[in-house]
Amino acid sequence: MINERIESTVTVHLFSLTEADNAKNLAYYHAQQKSKDAEYQPGFVELNPLGTYGYVDTADGMFVLVNEGVGASDPLKDDEKMVIELYASTYENAEHEGSYTFGMFPTVGIQLTPVEIQQRATGETVPLHDFIRKFGSRLESNYRMWKNALEAAS
DSSP states (O other): OOOOOOOOOOOOEEOOOHHHHHHHHHHHHHHHHHHHHHTOOOOOOEEEEOOOOEEETTTTTTEETTOOOOOSOBBBOTTTTTEEEEEEEEEEEEOSSSSSEOSSSSOEEEOOOHHHHHTTTEEEEEHHHHHOOOHHHHHHHHHHHHHHHHHOOO
16 A cells, blocks of 8 residues: 655755856866876766755754755754765766766765855755655655654744
8 A cells, every 4th residue: 555645835945066066076086086096087977966955944944955855854054064975977978878887985075055055056946745755665754754844843
């Protein structure tokens, strides 16, 4: 028996990294690789977080979570920075043809304050019940926990 989610009144604001963020992170990644191997020749590299990130503004502050329903249980304070870990995917070319490798561990972390996160908002909003993926009891448990916590904080 599949239980339907109880819809949430919480709205999640999506955000993503900027081109400047990506350029800075790629430069760092390539420098790190070059320091390990003098003959390093990169293919086409993308650095991406695992999942889609969003934030919810509440009376208690900003909560940041990923679409797996994972995030800090306390709001991000104005003077704090959140670390978003990025994983490298390497292709032979920009068309994503040929061999492909992906990182099992994060290779770069970007730190963002609440203001910097808001500056990266895409303008797209999604209800919490659609934001957190649907697949199995772990995600449903995460959803219920966030629904209760964010509705209480709003």
